[in-house]
Amino acid sequence: MVTAVSVAQVGALVGDPARVAMLQALMDGRALTAAELANAAGVTPQTASGHLARLLAGSLVTVVKQGRHRYHRLASPQVARLLEGLMLVASDAGNPKPRAGTRDAQLRLARTCYDHLAGWLGVSLADTLMARGWIEIADDAALVTPEGLRRLTALGIGVDVGPISIARSRPLCRPCLDWSERRPHLAGRLGAALCTHCLEQGWVRKRSNSRALEVTPIGWRALDEVFEIRPPSASK
Structure with a gap:
């Protein structure tokens, strides 16, 4: 059942710039390693690991294991829709638009x-x-x-x-x-x-x-x- 609390939890997950940068990096359907996502977000590997653990627990990303490597990808097309919608709202937020x-x-x-x-x-x-x-x-x-x-x-x-x-x-x-x-x-x-x-x-x-x-x-x-x-x- 969807509750106000569960909606707020998803909002909190996408409320951090580093996590948003990671999710955006996955929006082309690729599966990326934690190191690649850390680079995309501009954070340390340790910080990226913490963010990814939260995204995984919140069912926004999934993990695919291949050999010794772990690859992360968006959990579903609905997550991509969420991000695209947030970008639409953000572009209309009235903030000064960068060149x-x-x-x-x-x-x-x-x-x-x-x-x-x-x-x-x-x-x-x-x-x-x-x-x-x-x-x-x-x-x-x-x-x-x-x-x-x-x-x-x-x-x-x-x-x-x-x-x-x-x-x-x-x-x-x-x-x-x-x-x-x-x-x-x-x-x-x-x-x-x-x-x-x-x-x-x-x-x-x-x-x-x-x-x-x-x-x-x-x-x-x-x-x-x-x-x-x-x-x-x-x-x-």
């Missing part, structure tokens, strides 16, 4: 939000699919149309359309409000499939130690041909 740098611009153009595409690129994909009638979005719900399933399958974008089970309760398609664009990108199984397809085809590639994605020259050509998506400067 946007190169890294910030890269994150706003294209990034991962757990296992789906976010930023300008993610929102543009959602806009295109909706304009073509392949998906429908209303408020906090979305669906893939029969025409959309046919078209996506023809493009080689494999989407698991099996019924939702207790073991796999993730929806097929769900809007996720983008903190930088203030409009929805796509999450759920379809969002993950689109991200996987773009990575496997070499349309985008991950940047080292960042959630930012780089759209490759091949990617821009393919995105234009398949989805009529052009670089922001070329779209104006």
Whole structure:
């Protein structure tokens, strides 16, 4: 049962800058070691160990053991949604906004939000699919149309359309409000499939130690041909 106390406990866990930095580092779906997360948060390994123990106890992260190493990852897509929502609220908090740098611009153009595409690129994909009638979005719900399933399958974008089970309760398609664009990108199984397809085809590639994605020259050509998506400067 969710109580005021349990909500406050989660709030306390994400109320520390170092822990937030660790969780943000895990938002691209990677599993990282304690040393890597300590570096991301700018704290000592001993301090990072204490923070990770609290995040593990609070079910915000999980641990995967491989040989002598322990890798940490977000416990679920819901944790990524929580962080994305907090970033949206933080960007509207009325605090003086720092001057946007190169890294910030890269994150706003294209990034991962757990296992789906976010930023300008993610929102543009959602806009295109909706304009073509392949998906429908209303408020906090979305669906893939029969025409959309046919078209996506023809493009080689494999989407698991099996019924939702207790073991796999993730929806097929769900809007996720983008903190930088203030409009929805796509999450759920379809969002993950689109991200996987773009990575496997070499349309985008991950940047080292960042959630930012780089759209490759091949990617821009393919995105234009398949989805009529052009670089922001070329779209104006």
